[in-house]
Amino acid sequence: MYGKRSRFLTIMLTLGLAFFYIPMILLIIYSFNYSKIVPVWGGWSLRWYEVLFQSEEVWSAVSLSLQIAFINATFATILGALAGLAMVRFGRFRGRTLFGGMLVAPLVMPEVITGLSLLVFFISLNELVGWPAERGFTTITIAHITFSMAFVAVTIQARLTGMGEDLEEAAADLGAKPFKVLTAITLPRLTPALISGWLLAFTLSLDDLVIASFVTGPGANTLPILIFSRIRLGLRPDINALATIIILVISICVLIAAILMFRQQRADLRDQQMAAGENS
Amino acid sequence: MTGAPTVSDTPWLDQDGQKPLVQIKGVTKKYGDVTAVDNVDLDIYQGELFCLLGGSGCGKSTLLRMLAGFESLNGGSITIDGMDMADVPAYERPTNMMFQSYALFPHMSVEKNIAFGLQQDRVPKNDIVDRVHDILTLVELQDFKKRKPQQLSGGQRQRVALARALVKQPKLLLLDEPLAALDKKLRKQTQFELANIQEKVGVTFIVVTHDQEEAMTLSSRMAVMDAGRFQQIGTPTEIYEFPDSRFVADFIGSANFFEGRVTEDSSDHVRVQTDVAEVYIDHGQSVLVGSKIWVALRPEKIQIVKTDEPVSGPNTVNGVVDDIGYLGETSIYKVALPNGQIVDVTAPNQSRPTSETPRITWEEKVAISWEPSSVMLLNA
Amino acid sequence: MSDAAAQTAPAATPETKPLMQRIRRKLQNNWRSIVVMVPFAWLLIFFLAPFFIVAKISLAELAIASPPFTKMIEWADSGIMTIRIVFDNFTYIFEDDLYLNTYLNSLKISTTSTFLCLLFGYPIAYAIVRSGPVAKPVLLFLIILPFWTSFLLRVYAWMGLLADQGTINNLLISLGLIDEPIRMLYTEFAVYVGIVYTYMPFMILPLYANMEKLDGSLNEAAADLGSRPTNTFFKVTLPLTLPGIIAGCLLVFIPATGEYVIPDLLGGGNVNMIGRVLYNEFSRNSDWPVAAAVAIVLLFLLVLPIMVFQYFQGKASEAS
Numbered sequence: 001m002y003g004k005r006s007r008f009l010t011i012m013l014t015l016g017l018a019f020f021y022i023p024m025i026l027l028i029i030y031s032f033n034y035s036k037i038v039p040v041w042g043g044w045s046l047r048w049y050e051v052l053f054q055s056e057e058v059w060s061a062v063s064l065s066l067q068i069a070f071i072n073a074t075f076a077t078i079l080g081a082l083a084g085l086a087m088v089r090f091g092r093f094r095g096r097t098l099f100g101g102m103l104v105a106p107l108v109m110p111e112v113i114t115g116l117s118l119l120v121f122f123i124s125l126n127e128l129v130g131w132p133a134e135r136g137f138t139t140i141t142i143a144h145i146t147f148s149m150a151f152v153a154v155t156i157q158a159r160l161t162g163m164g165e166d167l168e169e170a171a172a173d174l175g176a177k178p179f180k181v182l183t184a185i186t187l188p189r190l191t192p193a194l195i196s197g198w199l200l201a202f203t204l205s206l207d208d209l210v211i212a213s214f215v216t217g218p219g220a221n222t223l224p225i226l227i228f229s230r231i232r233l234g235l236r237p238d239i240n241a242l243a244t245i246i247i248l249v250i251s252i253c254v255l256i257a258a259i260l261m262f263r264q265q266r267a268d269l270r271d272q273q274m275a276a277g278e279n280s
Numbered sequence: 281m282t283g284a285p286t287v288s289d290t291p292w293l294d295q296d297g298q299k300p301l302v303q304i305k306g307v308t309k310k311y312g313d314v315t316a317v318d319n320v321d322l323d324i325y326q327g328e329l330f331c332l333l334g335g336s337g338c339g340k341s342t343l344l345r346m347l348a349g350f351e352s353l354n355g356g357s358i359t360i361d362g363m364d365m366a367d368v369p370a371y372e373r374p375t376n377m378m379f380q381s382y383a384l385f386p387h388m389s390v391e392k393n394i395a396f397g398l399q400q401d402r403v404p405k406n407d408i409v410d411r412v413h414d415i416l417t418l419v420e421l422q423d424f425k426k427r428k429p430q431q432l433s434g435g436q437r438q439r440v441a442l443a444r445a446l447v448k449q450p451k452l453l454l455l456d457e458p459l460a461a462l463d464k465k466l467r468k469q470t471q472f473e474l475a476n477i478q479e480k481v482g483v484t485f486i487v488v489t490h491d492q493e494e495a496m497t498l499s500s501r502m503a504v505m506d507a508g509r510f511q512q513i514g515t516p517t518e519i520y521e522f523p524d525s526r527f528v529a530d531f532i533g534s535a536n537f538f539e540g541r542v543t544e545d546s547s548d549h550v551r552v553q554t555d556v557a558e559v560y561i562d563h564g565q566s567v568l569v570g571s572k573i574w575v576a577l578r579p580e581k582i583q584i585v586k587t588d589e590p591v592s593g594p595n596t597v598n599g600v601v602d603d604i605g606y607l608g609e610t611s612i613y614k615v616a617l618p619n620g621q622i623v624d625v626t627a628p629n630q631s632r633p634t635s636e637t638p639r640i641t642w643e644e645k646v647a648i649s650w651e652p653s654s655v656m657l658l659n660a
Numbered sequence: 661m662s663d664a665a666a667q668t669a670p671a672a673t674p675e676t677k678p679l680m681q682r683i684r685r686k687l688q689n690n691w692r693s694i695v696v697m698v699p700f701a702w703l704l705i706f707f708l709a710p711f712f713i714v715a716k717i718s719l720a721e722l723a724i725a726s727p728p729f730t731k732m733i734e735w736a737d738s739g740i741m742t743i744r745i746v747f748d749n750f751t752y753i754f755e756d757d758l759y760l761n762t763y764l765n766s767l768k769i770s771t772t773s774t775f776l777c778l779l780f781g782y783p784i785a786y787a788i789v790r791s792g793p794v795a796k797p798v799l800l801f802l803i804i805l806p807f808w809t810s811f812l813l814r815v816y817a818w819m820g821l822l823a824d825q826g827t828i829n830n831l832l833i834s835l836g837l838i839d840e841p842i843r844m845l846y847t848e849f850a851v852y853v854g855i856v857y858t859y860m861p862f863m864i865l866p867l868y869a870n871m872e873k874l875d876g877s878l879n880e881a882a883a884d885l886g887s888r889p890t891n892t893f894f895k896v897t898l899p900l901t902l903p904g905i906i907a908g909c910l911l912v913f914i915p916a917t918g919e920y921v922i923p924d925l926l927g928g929g930n931v932n933m934i935g936r937v938l939y940n941e942f943s944r945n946s947d948w949p950v951a952a953a954v955a956i957v958l959l960f961l962l963v964l965p966i967m968v969f970q971y972f973q974g975k976a977s978e979a980s
Contacts, residue, residue: 009787013799016784019857020806023817026827030820040825083699090692095700102703104970108911110918110962112935113955116942117710120952124713146706149699154973169350170383172370174448175400179691184396188387207810210920224812231816231925235823243813250809258801271430 024247031240048241057226058242065206065223068137072144073202077194079145080152080201085186087153088160089168106150115214118143122215136220143215144205151204152197159193160186199257203250292325292501299362301326301484302347302452306356309342309508316342318508319356324501326451329478329485331495333532334505340488343505344454347486348377361451371400376450380457382441384429390416390440391425397448415447418477435466442474446481455487459494471497492532496520504528526574526658535576535656536623542567550657551594555619560594562652574658579626581654584613586640587647596649599623601642613640615648623648711959718952719745749953759937759954763961766934769848770916773855774863777912778905780856781863785904788864789871800868807861815854815925822850822926846928854922859915863908870904903972910969914962934958 031049035042052058083103086093106114122132122139132139167189171181187194209224216225230236292300300323309317317339324330332340345351347358349370358365360374376397385393391412398408416422419439429437438458445453458474459467475498478485489495495502496516503513504527511531512524523529526537540554545567552559552575559575567573590598599615602622613625625648633639640646753759788799806814821827822844829841844850874897882892920935927933934954942951 009783009790012780012783013787016780016860017799017802020802020860023821023857024806024809024814027813027817027820037825079699079702082695083703086692086696086699090696093692093696099696099700099703100974101970102707104973105966106707108914108962108966108969110915110920110935110958112918112920112938113959114707114710116938116951116955117714118706120713120717120948121706121710142706146702149702153699166379166381166383167385169370170377170379171385171396172350173348173375173377174397174444175371176396177371177400180400185385203808207812209812224810227812227816228921228925231812231819235820239816240820243810243816246813247809251805254801254805254808258797262797268430271428274431275433275436 027240028244028247031237031244033237033240035237037235048237049245051238052241052245055238057221058223061221061223061226064137064220068141068144068222069202069205071141072148072205073198075141075145076148076152076201077198080149080197081156081190081194083149083153084156084160085182088157089165089186103150103153106147107154109147111208111210112214114143114147115211118146118211119214135215135217139215139217140212140220140222143211144201144208147211148201148204151200155197155200156190156193159190163189290500292323292328298325300324301361302486303359304343304347304356305359307343307346307353307358308355309339309346309351310354315508317346320508320510322503322510322513324484324486326484327482329475329487329498329500331499331502332486332488332505333490333492333495333502335490338505339508340505341456344377344456344486344488347452348375348454349373374451375454376445376448376452377454377456378441378445378458380460382429382437382461384437384440384444386429389426389428390421390432393429393440394444394447397444401448411447415443418446418480419443434461435470438462438470442477446477446483449481450483453483453485455485457489458487459489459491467491467494474498496532504531506531521656523576523656523658526576529576529656529658533578534624535578536582537658538575538577538621540573540575542569542571542573545569549652552657556617556621557597558594559655560652561655561657565657567657576656576658577623577650577654578656579612579624580610582623582625582648582650584615584625584627584640584646584648586644588645591647591649595652595655596647597623598645598647601640601644601646604640604642611639613646615646714952714955717949718749718956719747720749720949720952746949749949750957752950753953753957758932762932762934762937763957765932766917766919767961769851769855769931769933770913770919773852773859773916774909774913776852776856777860777863778909781860781908782867782901782905785864785867785871788868803861803864803868807865811858812921814858815922818850818854818857819845819925822853845926846930848927848931850926851923851931851933854926855912855916855919858922859912862911866907866911867901867904870901870907874900903975906972907969910965910972914965914969917962918958 032044032046033041034045034047083099087096087100087103118139119135122135126132167185168181171185172178176184207224208222209228212222213225213228216222221229227239227242231239302322302324304320304322304324306319306321307317308315308319320343332343334340342351346353347360347365349365349368353366363374365373385396388396394412394415395408398411403411412425413422416425419442421436421439421443424432424436429440432440438461442455442458459470462470471494487495487498499516501513501515502519504511504519506527512519512528514522519528520532523532523535526535529535529537538554538556538559540552540559542550543553543558544551545564547564549563550561550565550567552561552573554575587598597617599617601613602616603614605612605614608629610626610628613627615623615625617623784803788796788803791799819826823829824841824843824845826845828844829838832838833841878896878900879892882896883889887895918935918938919933920939923931923933923936924939927936938951938954938958941947941954
């Protein structure tokens with residue numbers, strides 16, 4: 001676009017970034033605070049990290065959340081990919097409008113509504129067929145899959161629409177049956193979108209509080225549920241420590257992903273140069 | 281084309297009762313209210329290099345896609361090698377297509393791209409290796425077989441696309457604007473290569489293009505298409521020298537048009553009177569005396585000379601040079617006729633101008649004339 | 661497939677051959693239906709059906725039972741079916757000022773927050789688009805990173821900042837600007853800060869996506885025709901970014917209306933938003949029918965914006 005950023009825009013950008021990051025940076029700093037009362041500085045200390053590592057509750061919550069997130073991401077990616085494919089490549093089919101609506105609604109639906117509706121659903125289902133008698137791991141996973149797959153579907157749809165049908169037509173022209181076109185051509189090209197969909201679903205699950213709270217049962221505390229119950233009562237330095245670890249882990253992952261993407265772009269550039277460097 | 285033809289030059293004439301390879305009968309395609317292809321008929325014979333020529337939106341790509349099986353028909357039928365293609369999906373047709381965008385699979389090497397089609401036919405592995413090798417040699421890309429499409433130049437990708445389509449030895453090869461993405465110099469070179477390959481391999485080609493020069497160079501026969509219908513079908517010579525209509529005469533090359541009335545019609549000549557000149561055509565054509573008719577003349581078929589004396593007689597007109605375009609090889613003279621009409625005349629610059637023989641210049645009085653055999657009579 | 665594989669294919673008897681062929685044919689022709697059916701069925705069961713159950717409960721009466729509401733359809737011994745539908749819950753909601761105020765308050769807060777997100781987010785998105793090729797991916801990374809970080813923790817971070825003994829107050833007191841801590845936490849102000857802070861990426865990203873696709877030469881053409889930058893912005897840029905604005909606003913407004921966590925953690929008991937009320941009604945009071953009715957009314961409020969969002973999503977995917 002023409003022209004450099006005006007002063008006004010640069011100021012807004014700086015303020016915005018400061019607004020985003022200062023709270024988190026402070027959070028991290030205070031995790032090293034010796035004092036039990038968070039905002040009062042008592043010197044540098046790692047004691048809260050010790051407390052954290054020794055907490056059984058925390059470890060089991062982390063373990064539960066990771067397991068749920070993993071299973072959720074995998075199933076949500078499969079279902080979301082199928083849904084995205086159907087919406088973009090299958091033309092008109094019966095129920096397409098309803099299907100499309102069900103794929104868009106979870107993106108914006110307030111979580112209390114989805115949480116409530118899934119809970120009453122599970123309870124009614126239990127009345128009817130005796131399952132699920134106990135809520136916890138399974139019900140949370142099912143709930144997460146339900147809304148995650150909408151996010152995956154949107155990602156896949158965006159990628160498919162951008163991809164164009166040329167390659168699939170070429171494959172069909174060369175004799176590949178529609179199913180073969182799907183597996184040999186469409187899915188491989190979809191891989192980056194599938195990966196980012198998986199990561200998105202994973203993060204959403206890891207982060208979900210409200211829906212998990214509704215559909216969980218006694219004893220099944222996910223990490224967000226644990227954190228929430230502790231911070232409702234006020235500031236806690238061990239939560240700061242936990243927050244710091246989480247933020248750092250996620251930042252590193254996102255950084256790695258960004259570097260990988262950057263490397264990919266460089267490789268593409270090299271390919272182009274190789275192609276242009278020769279005369280046909 | 282150069283070289284000893286391995287395929288007959290005129291397959292549509294040497295038939296011995298042979299049926300055409302492709303029969304398009306009454307084919308129609310509508311998108312909502314828009315008719316893209318309007319009830320067209322066409323026969324294409326084995327060994328032809330047939331071009332569908334037209335501007336954008338004329339329906340040529342749609343027709344090609346219907347042959348390939350990517351668009352359904354709203355009416356009519358397509359028969360390839362005697363088989364009705366009505367319920368035959370794209371992946372079962374004996375056709376292969378070379379896409380305008382080449383559509384090479386980016387996650388596969390050149391080798392794998394070409395092998396793909398053979399794998400779908402369950403061809404034995406050893407045969408696949410041999411055939412891929414042979415076709416790569418034909419398009420001169422053996423050294424690039426391990427590369428991915430992103431690592432190839434435009435011209436190289438085009439050859440891969442061609443190789444991929446040809447390796448399956450289809451009965452019919454469909455090419456959608458095969459040279460459109462290449463720059464001008466490369467395009468000229470590739471035109472000849474393409475025609476040579478077709479001769480060598482003997483496959484029937486159907487090429488869709490908007491470039492007249494391409495169509496003229498490549499085709500054994502061509503069809504000029506406009507608004508979903510065929511305006512004329514014939515060899516390049518037929519279409520250029522004997523166009524059916526003003527549209528075709530103007531679409532291929534350029535032409536000057538005069539409206540006139542037939543004054544004489546006999547078995548060996550026709551005379552037409554126009555505003556500016558009397559036109560004498562030295563062959564018979566069935567026209568009605570007294571009827572209105574259009575006379576067309578190609579700019580290169582008109583001679584132009586300086587003159588001070590006004591001339592008279594059939595097939596000559598006086599004029600004044602209104603504008604000149606110097607193109608190096610040729611010059612285009614825009615000559616203003618007594619009735620105000622401007623006629624384009626092109627003349628090769630065969631020799632350098634000297635003081636004794638200076639070039640014709642602006643505002644000069646000239647006389648233009650033409651051979652009786654050069655006149656094109658058009659009904660429409 | 662090699663010849664060997666073809667030869668070792670199971671030898672089919674005359675009876676099974678047509679059947680196998682029929683099954684294979686059916687699979688080949690109908691695999692698409694299967695692709696659609698699986699996610700479709702899942703969503704019907706786990707997304708749509710639950711809403712109907714909520715609707716059903718909202719029409720029931722509170723009962724001392726487990727689950728705590730009356731059945732809608734009962735079969736008497738004589739085989740007669742009676743249907744009990746009660747609208748009490750809805751009338752209760754509409755008559756009680758508390759609920760009405762809460763709905764209105766939620767709408768007020770979510771609309772204001774949306775507006776604030778737009779006000780601050782638009783220049784930020786614009787600034788990123790205008791950045792150089794090196795700065796752009798870095799800036800995008802910086803904007804997206806908070807999005808991937810835990811939502812809960814980001815809200816928690818603000819608790820630390822806004823508390824009476826929190827960082828901001830400490831700073832102001834130590835600078836001598838104030839004597840007593842300013843009440844920030846557990847006020848409506850804190851809720852606004854929380855919502856804008858956590859939802860901002862949802863405004864920036866659609867705006868950015870939209871702006872990035874705009875043709876820079878349009879601005880140049882306007883300038884060439886004599887338009888000053890401000891005028892160009894309002895007459896050319898702003899209208900063209902409207903789809904991005906709408907998408908961003910809906911992505912913030914709809915979920916923010918039903919927010920629970922932020923009003924709870926940052927607003928304490930002092931800020932009434934419908935998400936909190938629903939949760940309390942459900943968990944504390946165990947009044948499921950009323951909770952269900954509250955949810956249904958909230959859903960009705962949001963149905964129109966949701967449909968608008970779906971419409972724009974559809975248009976966006978067609979356009980690209």
